[in-house]
Amino acid sequence: MAEVVLNNVVKKYGDIQVIHGVDLQVNDGEFCVFVGPSGCGKSTLLRMVAGLEVTTSGSMKIGARDVTSMDPAERGVAMVFQTYALYPHMTVAENMGFGLKMTGHTKADVAKKVAEASRILKLDDYLSRKPKALSGGQRQRVAIGRAIVRGPEVFLFDEPLSNLDAELRVEMRVEIARLHREIGATMIYVTHDQVEAMTLADKIVVLRAGRIEQVGAPLDLYRDPDNKFVAGFIGSPAMNFIAARVSGAGQVDAAGLGSALPIAVRLPALGAPLTLGLRPQHLEIDTHASTHRVEMTEALGGVSFLHLTASSGEKLVIEARGDTVIKPGTMVGLRFDPAHLLAFDANSEIRLR
Template sequence: MSGVVLSNVVKRFGEVEVIRGVDLTVDHGEFCVFVGPSGCGKSTLLRMVAGLEATSGGSIRIGSRDVTAADPSERGVAMVFQTYALYPHMTVAENMGFGLKMTGHPKSEIDTKVAEAARILKLDPLLARKPKALSGGQRQRVAIGRAIVRGPEVFLFDEPLSNLDAELRVEMRVEIARLHREIGATMIYVTHDQVEAMTLADKIVVLRAGRVEQVGKPLDLYHDPDNRFVAGFIGSPAMNFVAARMNADGTLLAPGISDAQVQGPNVSSHAGSVVLGVRPQHLLLQDGASHRVDMIEALGGVSYIHLVASTGEKIVVEQRDDAIARIGDSVGLRFEADKAFLFAADEAGLRLR
């Protein structure tokens, strides 16, 4: 069994602590995605698992082995980077088998493993080509194939789709998901794109400033976020946040939005300033003049109406009918009370349950 266990893992660069006591378990065969904004520490954490960054504190285990101080070559991992890093003078087959060749594996074994990886990745017709004759998506598949032939216990992906255009990103997401289903290996994947995280992951780890904000299944994080940061990061378009006030009787007062009775066993205990969170699909336009239509994204089956409130807050509303407001119109808003989230108004923004 080749899961990964991080125990109170810390990383410092001089006096600056960039990974702050991370505890995490990735089960054998699980597809785990590290997600978060730029600078949150997700790539650094992945590189620590790979052994490319030394651990300043805590421990890392892969399977039954403590690999905290082990050399990268001894960890049983293979890493796919953002850049393809293929040898331009070698064919696809030679690129995929080069690592095994350098470690002295017999040619027959290398050929067998390369052929199997090529079958999995549908690279069979391309084995004789050189990288310059491949598309971006094909080059990334070769880089993944190079990892597969090593037969690692754990696959590590560091934003592997960042250099691809939108269509290829979708195609490669499907390829990576299919690869995981076929080989069943433990995979840890880093991305800043929460759509990639939602579509690929068995488990998402949301990071902010070197700390784990929440860990869970994609839909669990979407429907039950622990704080305002997770609620705003998971979901596209992002959740709307509006300053509001909760009365002791459970009435929520949000400027420019219809009053509503918010349900919950402890609503009265949260009386005072709160932050109302509502996803774009749970907001409805109505008559009124509290919000100005600033921009419209008409995408065909769905439109996103960007509003600016009289208080200056920006709000996005999703519409799926043809009754689209016009830029410059003044509109009112109401929301589905049972779909609303309440958060503390302080910096931590913890969920009020």
């Protein structure tokens, strides 16, 4: 296996630049997830690593080799796409081994590699079936098996679970995590689902508009975001954001939360606007106050999400443990520890520390 190093890579389509000077190192054996909203450039960046998109400028290495100008077949990568792209007239075994067969491997070698991939993916009972006789999750496992038999240095996944239903997505997340542990390969995985990113990744790369916003371990990004975008994108439900102003030394006023809130960061000048961030699990209902109106309760059994509107008009979400249900229209108050507040510059959206 090998590390992947991107050095100031740029991608342009004519005059339109979609990837802006990305620098990144994915370590040998690491599971790296590219995450971001639709159109942020994550799939384009993955396809550049695969060689399916030409790199306009910058350089790219896989292991010790500069692969910037190499054809996809020479890069030592295998890609699993969103669509399974299986041959409908071939069996599972034939689909998995077809690439090896076309590159001149012997029947014995193909059979050995297919058997090993089948064992890893628990496909032994399906080798003689054709794709139409498989579920969506089984078809995706076959597509992953087709990548495994090639023995690549790097596995690339382009939103491989987006076509599956919710139950199968959870099942396949577990399968992919187990696969990574078993074979120890370098993997780069693209998704717009931050839950997938948090549960699978060793390293998350948050992208926006073709630029990297932050790179780090999942919990590091969750606990210590560099800016408002990362804070709002990582975590489900999303972080609450409340407009505020500096009201004194180490204090801010926020109509959606209260006045004279203490905050231990370096604040701008008195009266300067900023944005406060507070995660839903750090808020609690206070039934002895009436500053917020309950709009809706999402009761999910073990946890409930309460959607509130402050008297200032701002929207907030509270995560409550248990089967808490409060009727719409009920007025409540909030309790929270100010130590959990994050502050962001109102203009640049950079985290204040």
